[in-house]
Amino acid sequence: MTLSVPTGHSVDLRVQPVDDALDHVERSLQTHFDRNTVVRKRRSVGARTDRDTWVRIERRLLSKISDQGWNGTECAARLMGVAQPVWQGSVVWRDAGEPAMWRADETEILPGNPIGTAVLSEDPKLPDEWWRAFNSSLDALAAQSTSRVASPDTESVTQALVTEAIHSAFPRSFDTTIEQWVPAHADLNWANMSAPSFCLFDWEDWGNAPRGLDSASLWASSLAVPALADRVLRERRADFASRDGKLMTLFVCSKILGPDAHPQDPRLEPARHMAEQIVQDLQTD
Known part of the structure; x- marks a missing residue:
């Protein structure tokens, strides 16, 4: 999956097309998004699913992914005594035409x-x-x-x-x-x-x-x-x-x-x- 942006440049997901990314995550996680709930930020897009969970999708350049990896939400799931949405699963894939990766994390819906x-x-x-x-x-x-x-x-x-x-x-x-x-x-x-x-x-x-x-x-x-x-x-x-x-x-x-x-x-x-x-x-x- 590619986006029509210059190679190696950051993408502002508030203005770039994100339908392909949403479709990819729906297929991978076997769920469907409520497109009326989509929230677009500079580096991420989020939406509610038909199983009452929330999915956050981020695109990150390879140069911005450190040796410790890019799985903060997943790693935070082991923290004890910290109020956070329960992590359910994720999907990660390489952008086919750009030096970048995509990651989607599915969590519980916020309590507020x-x-x-x-x-x-x-x-x-x-x-x-x-x-x-x-x-x-x-x-x-x-x-x-x-x-x-x-x-x-x-x-x-x-x-x-x-x-x-x-x-x-x-x-x-x-x-x-x-x-x-x-x-x-x-x-x-x-x-x-x-x-x-x-x-x-x-x-x-x-x-x-x-x-x-x-x-x-x-x-x-x-x-x-x-x-x-x-x-x-x-x-x-x-x-x-x-x-x-x-x-x-x-x-x-x-x-x-x-x-x-x-x-x-x-x-x-x-x-x-x-x-x-x-x-x-x-x-x-």
Whole structure:
């Protein structure tokens, strides 16, 4: 199966034809999609099946598939104590005309709706019960072990990546060495969690990352709603108080404040304020 795009180029599945991929998965998994439920994103397409499951389909260039493979959702199925959709099965195939592969993972339907977009502009007003389930899952995840390396946006998180990102945005004299690496979802934002029942999904990039990456990422996704950002800080205060957590907060701030920053982004000022405070703390340690 091929798509009419230049060889080796990324494909934006929001605009490219995906009917062939959907047909292929239907035949392979012996199911049928409700085409009215299709959700198209840049790298993936999802849809509900006639057996009340959800299938997420992603196309990835071979150059973006690391030695650890490309089966994050399948590997996450063994995690204990983490609220996630139960994984049912998958199908993987090589694109016939491009240096790329396709993967479809079938899981249970979410117990609620996705909370929103990656970055929220309104407070979802989540109950305390939701926050307790959220904390329980994140704590359980961080307490486990894996040989996987987190790869948000298909880029592996390494010490070198952390140091480069932080020092490019904050060229000050302080040590960026990470002390504690723990399992992380690595794409924790409001589009990948459900409510009113908490569930965490889209596990394709999970793996070991510096402590606090998930907490800092969710905080950054909440900055347009100050009360929500403050709630994340309170709920995950142990992460943010740790040295690694402070470095991860600078790491996510570097993405907000970088050269591609939009001058109207409401997250700019709170990110800048937090970054200045953390840099001062690190320089006096």
